[in-house]
Amino acid sequence: MADEIKTTSTGLNQNVAGLLCYLVGWVTGLIFFLLEKENKFVRFHAMQSMITFGGLTILFMVIAYIPFIGWMLLPFLGLLQLVLWILLMVKAYQGEQFKLPVIGDLAEKNI
Numbered sequence: 001m002a003d004e005i006k007t008t009s010t011g012l013n014q015n016v017a018g019l020l021c022y023l024v025g026w027v028t029g030l031i032f033f034l035l036e037k038e039n040k041f042v043r044f045h046a047m048q049s050m051i052t053f054g055g056l057t058i059l060f061m062v063i064a065y066i067p068f069i070g071w072m073l074l075p076f077l078g079l080l081q082l083v084l085w086i087l088l089m090v091k092a093y094q095g096e097q098f099k100l101p102v103i104g105d106l107a108e109k110n111i
Contacts (some may be wrong), residue, residue, distance in 0.1 A: 006039070006041070007035060008036055008039040008042050009036055009038050009039065010032075010035055010036060013041055014041045014042055015092065015093050015094070015095045015097070016031060016041070016093070017036065017042045017045075018041060018042055018045040018092030018093065018095075019089045019093040020041065021046040021048075021092065022049045022053075022085060022088045022089045022092065023050045023089070025049065025053030025054075025057070025074065025085070026049060026050045026052075026053040026054040026057065027041075028049065029045075029046045029047065029048070029049025029050035029053065029054075030046070030050055032046040032049075033046035033047060033050060035044070035064075038099070040111060041095075041097060043105055043111040044097055044108060044111050045088075045097075046093050047106075047107035047110050047111050048085075048088070048099070048100065048103060048104060048107035049088070051066065051103050051107055052084060052088070052100060052103050053081070053107055054087075055103075056077070056080075056081050056084075058075070059077065060077060063075045063077060068089075081093075084100075088100075099106040
């Protein structure tokens with residue numbers, strides 16, 4: 001049985017809006033969190049995007065100031081960010097409320 005396509009208060013299908021929450025990291029997460037007042041699916045993905053990519057942005061800034069070891073960790077952190085970005089966009093577009101460990105629970109509590 002196919003799920004019906006749900007739209008959001010922004011006029012987008014919820015799976016498209018969920019994907020867009022991750023498009024520019026925490027920035028689009030914040031935009032959709034502020035714009036979308038009703039759709040829990042989109043609000044969840046917006047909050048998870050803000051927490052995940054906001055945290056990674058802060059971690060990037062901190063690690064960048066650690067000579068040598070920090071600089072060697074930056075490419076691995078970048079790869080992690082790329083993998084998470086793709087995974088979360090795909091899962092949101094598929095209509096799945098995919099929860100990252102710990103972060104997903106935080107996002108769920110704060111929508």
